[in-house]
Amino acid sequence: MRLERAFPADVPLLLGLLTLGGFSLVLLYSASNQDLGLLYRQIARFLVALVVMVLVARISPDRLTRWTPFIYAFGLACLVLVLAVGIVGKGAQRWLDLGLVQFQPAEVMKLGVPLMVAWWLTRNTLPPGWYELGVVVVMVGVPSGLVIVQPDLGTALLIAASGVVVIFLAGLTWRWIVALGLCLAVSAPLLWTQLHEYQQRRIFTLFDPWSDPMGAGYHTIQSVIAVGSGGLAGKGWLNGSQSHLDFIPERGTDFIFAVFAEEFGFYGGIFIMALYVFLVGRGLYISFYAQDTFSRLVAGSLSLTFFLYVFVNIGMVSGVLPVVGVPLPLVSYGGTSMVTLMAGFGILMSIHSHKKLMPR
Amino acid sequence: MKNDFRLQDYLHDTKLIQSRLIVTSVIVLLLAGSLLWRLFELQIVQNERFNTLSQENRIRYLPLAPARGQIYDRNGIPLAQNLPVYAVEVQPERVDDIESLLNRVSQLVVLSSEEVERFRETLRTRPRFETRVLKSGLSDEEVARFAANQPLIEGAELSARLQRHYPLGQELVHVVGYVGRISENDLARIDTAAYRGTDYIGKLGIEGRYEDVLLGKVGYKKVETNAHGKIVRVLSSKKSVAGSDLHLSVDANLQRAAREYLGEFQGAVVAVEPSSGAILAFVSNPVYDPNPFVEGIGSRDYQTLRQDPRRPLLNRALNGRYAPGSTIKPIFAMAALEHGRSPVKTTFCPGYFKLPGSSRRYRCWKRQGHGYMNLYNAIVQSCDVYFYQLARTLGIEKLSDAMVRFGLGRQTGIDLTGEPSGLAPTPEWKREVRGKPWYPGETISVGIGQGYTLVTPLQMAMATATLANRGKRMQPKIVAYMRDASTNQPQYEKPKMLDRVDARSSDYFRLIIDAMTDVVHGRRGTARRSGRGATYRFAGKTGTAQVIGIAQGESYDEQAIAKRFRDHALFISFAPVEDPKIAVAVIAENGGGGSRTAAPIARKVMDFYLVGPPEEEKTSDAT
Known part of the structure; x- marks a missing residue:
């Protein structure tokens, strides 16, 4: 009991995360053409993220509830700041330079938005009414809008989704859901005109990637070929010709699943999908048995958005969703998103362990 | 901890959310299943097709x-x-x-x-x-x-x-x-x-x-x-x-010669063709070898360059900002004429100048004084008192305006990046940047090119070219033409003209240029030694810019002052007077007097360009 208090980790979650992390290293070693330096950096990040997770897990849900408005405000301030003084990279302005590290404020909002929406909705009775929903729209819309103008459409959609998920869990009536769906269908053409040209092209090529094999369709075609040629058991670790002959773009980051599917085949796909479903399932289980409404909403939202990342990424790599820059959670090479995800799991662990500590 | 009402709500909320969680769990399973189905379709059903594609995927760009x-x-x-x-x-x-x-x-x-x-x-x-x-x-x-x-x-x-x-x-x-x-x-x-x-x-x-x-x-x-x-x-x-x-329009031989003439002095030589604005020489001394930078210079070597007190990395011709000293006088004389000063009006120079109601003495470089000076003689003999008086009459706004009209204290638009504007000071500038009012004494200093005024060697050369052109201002350019690799045709760009410096009477330019000609060819000219033996007639103006202020009543002893505090030597000139082919600005940092150090350098540069390389250089050039 005392150990649990000091290190309140949920063992099933922890085991799942460690398996995934280890798997990421094996995969990155291959995807990076055996670059050990890159591997060490990923290990360092994973360790940092683990520490963050444990620290977050020690924060009780009560305290988290009190902190929520501040976290949200902080994230919002950072988003405004990044537009003013952020670092421009690859045509987008996403990073803040803190001297030692660069950090992407949009990541804060991946946690900030679901926390804030849950916080707001639990101050009133459920299901939310007109007024509550109106406020939620602003709460979700403002940060998403700020991220869109960076421009980073993929992340903005995921941030918005994390808020929407909370509303859904909070019991938005089905009538509303249908109405919203209709609204979306109507406004789609309008949104379409707001997209950047490269974004429009990505959606076009989704339907027919072979129409532009050397241009916009190239990513999708090469990645689908990699996945398809993997077969039942894959070509074997370090033996993916698609991956190692440079046909797969961004193979260490957004398209790492293509490397995985080529080298480990359908069996590998089943394995990793099972692993992700297990993590999400455990999260939903924690949400189901959480002790208060805020925790329940937060846990549910975090688990579901985690799954959403997985779904969007694998869908993109296997050619059923447009190419949006969403990494495969905890497997892709990269820093800030890993810390955010692990912090999210830290919150899940906190919700689970603090419940046990309190007398019923 | 909660009242009954909340508690009831809590149960209701829990049930609601839990039912939604069940719904979402089903959705998660369905989506995960659909992804697996997609993988199955790609990897099992269509495996053969993609395997062939990947085998054929050997085409690379x-x-x-x-x-x-x-x-x-x-x-x-x-x-x-x-x-x-x-x-x-x-x-x-x-x-x-x-x-x-x-x-x-x-x-x-x-x-x-x-x-x-x-x-x-x-x-x-x-x-x-x-x-x-x-x-x-x-x-x-x-x-x-x-x-x-x-x-x-x-x-x-x-x-x-x-x-x-x-x-x-x-x-x-x-x-x-x-x-x-x-x-x-x-x-x-x-x-x-x-x-x-x-x-x-x-x-x-x-x-x-x-x-x-x-x-x-x-x-x-x-x-x-x-x-x-x-x-x-x-x-x-x-x-x-x-x-x-x-x-480029730059002449590499002239460039090399000009730097040689500058010798050990830090400084700059800018030579330009007045009619087109084409840069002929663009020297900044000292220099450094660019070749190690191509593959990336070692950090130790780079630090050595950076910390060198002679600052070789600084491009003085472009970025060096100096007080123009007396070389500014022809421009202020021009402004005075424009504002109605009579060229025959004289000022008495007793060797110093005092503002009414002030005891501070502004000295003339000639301690015993020049006596009565008119505008012409004041340029030829570089009388400071005349220009103190002139500055006081014109006022700072008109002085500043004259500088700007000749392109001093503003970017020239040369085809290099990072050009500074320099500074033609105004009371507004001082109020905004320094937060202090403009004092009358500061106008007096500006009158002889001291005070806050800062110009670059390039700006000085261009202002000189404008004088040589009798008011036509050209934009300086280093690239003469480009040659497209596919067509092999030279592509010229027409020289760009800037706002003209208009004079109410063309006599004004003639008067100033005549005076500048007498600076080098006249009996009393400050640079008469540099004019001797020239095969062409040229016009010039000497300048000496103070590096440190000299306290009242103290005298400037060159020997006693550390070299880095010694005055900068300046000289502007153009030649030939009748049909100017070259305008030159020379700055020799800590070179002492303009007439002694800078003028001979400018003369040699013009000789090289107009007459040809000196004999001994011709032979070494042939190798």
Whole structure:
């Protein structure tokens, strides 16, 4: 009991995360053409993220509830700041330079938005009414809008989704859901005109990637070929010709699943999908048995958005969703998103362990 | 902890959310299942098709980097060119025994222990099928020896690529600049597609400014590779287009001579053709060798350059900001005439000047005084008191306006980046920047080109050219024309005219220019020694800019003052007076007096350009 208090980790979650992390290293070693330096950096990040997770897990849900408005405000301030003084990279302005590290404020909002929406909705009775929903729209819309103008459409959609998920869990009536769906269908053409040209092209090529094999369709075609040629058991670790002959773009980051599917085949796909479903399932289980409404909403939202990342990424790599820059959670090479995800799991662990500590 | 009402709500909420969680769980399972179904379809059902595609997927596009445009001086002397450099590259995958390979290679080319060490490091960190450089910068002899023996060494190959080289080295570094490896910062602003296969980018000078013209267009080679990525055959290719060559108006020989004349002095010499604004010489001393910067200069060497008290990295001709001293006088004289001052009006010079109601003495360089001075004589003999008086009458706004009209204290628009504007001070400027009001005494200092006034050598040369042109202002330009690689046609750009300096009467310019001519050719001219023996007539004006202020009642003792506090020597001139072909501005830092140090340098520069190189130089030039 005392150990649990000091290190309140949920063992099933922890085991799942460690398996995934280890798997990421094996995969990155291959995807990076055996670059050990890159591997060490990923290990360092994973360790940092683990520490963050444990620290977050020690924060009780009560305290988290009190902190929520501040976290949200902080994230919002950072988003405004990044537009003013952020670092421009690859045509987008996403990073803040803190001297030692660069950090992407949009990541804060991946946690900030679901926390804030849950916080707001639990101050009133459920299901939310007109007024509550109106406020939620602003709460979700403002940060998403700020991220869109960076421009980073993929992340903005995921941030918005994390808020929407909370509303859904909070019991938005089905009538509303249908109405919203209709609204979306109507406004789609309008949104379409707001997209950047490269974004429009990505959606076009989704339907027919072979129409532009050397241009916009190239990513999708090469990645689908990699996945398809993997077969039942894959070509074997370090033996993916698609991956190692440079046909797969961004193979260490957004398209790492293509490397995985080529080298480990359908069996590998089943394995990793099972692993992700297990993590999400455990999260939903924690949400189901959480002790208060805020925790329940937060846990549910975090688990579901985690799954959403997985779904969007694998869908993109296997050619059923447009190419949006969403990494495969905890497997892709990269820093800030890993810390955010692990912090999210830290919150899940906190919700689970603090419940046990309190007398019923 | 909650009241009954909340508690009831809580149960209701819990039930509601839990039901939603069940719904979402089902959705999660369905979505996960659909992804697995997609994978099944790709990997099992269509596996054969994709396997074939991946087998055939051996077509790759390799970039063909364009040759960078070369840079020449006005006489066709190459200033920046591309030289082939040879390297030995190794693909470890094809080597059975690395040790014996290293051994055999070392018998053909000289391998230092650092090179071997660096190579071994790449063995650990980079994938085996990637080629890496074992030794670069082979000598001709080494190339020949290695080429003859290459068939015997499996896995090691000779590679050739073009490297930027500056044949004149340090001489034109402040004009041509240099290229360097593309850095992280560069990557953020360039179109990476255009730089495929190119490792270098113009960083400074003409290389940086004309980057888009020099770069050229990338081509590609469509090749078929085997399963290991080795090229089997070339399917098609699109040639790269070399960048345009640049021909500068700068004369490399004049440039070299001018720097030689400047000698040990830090400073600048800018020579320009007044009619077109074409830069003939753009000297900043001291200089440094740009060649090490191409491959990336070592940080120790760079620190040495940076910390050198003589500041070789500073481009004084472009970025050096100096008080113009007395060289500003012709311009203020011009302004006075424009504002109605009579040229015959005289001022008495007792050797000093005092503002009414103040005891402070502003001294004339001639302690015993010039006596009665009119405008003409005040320029010829550079009488300070006359110009103190003139400044006081005109006021700071008109002085500042005159400077700006001649292009002083504002950017000239030369085709180099990072040009400062300098400063033609005004009371508004002082209030905004210094937060203090303008004092009348400060106007007096400005009258002889001291005080806050800051101009660059380039601005001084252009203002001189404007005087020589009788008011026509040209935009300075370093590149004379470009030569497109595909058409091989020279592309000229018309010289750009700027706002004219209009005079109410053309006599005004004549008067000023006559006075400047007498500065060098007149009996009492301050630079009469530099005018002696000239085969052409030229006009000039000396200047001496104080580096430290001298306290009241103290005298300036050159011997006693440390060299770095000694006055800057300045001289502006143009020649021939009737049909100006060249305008020159010279600044010799801590050179003492303008007439003694700067004027002879300008004279020699003009001699070189108008008459030809001195005898002894002609012979050495022939080699």
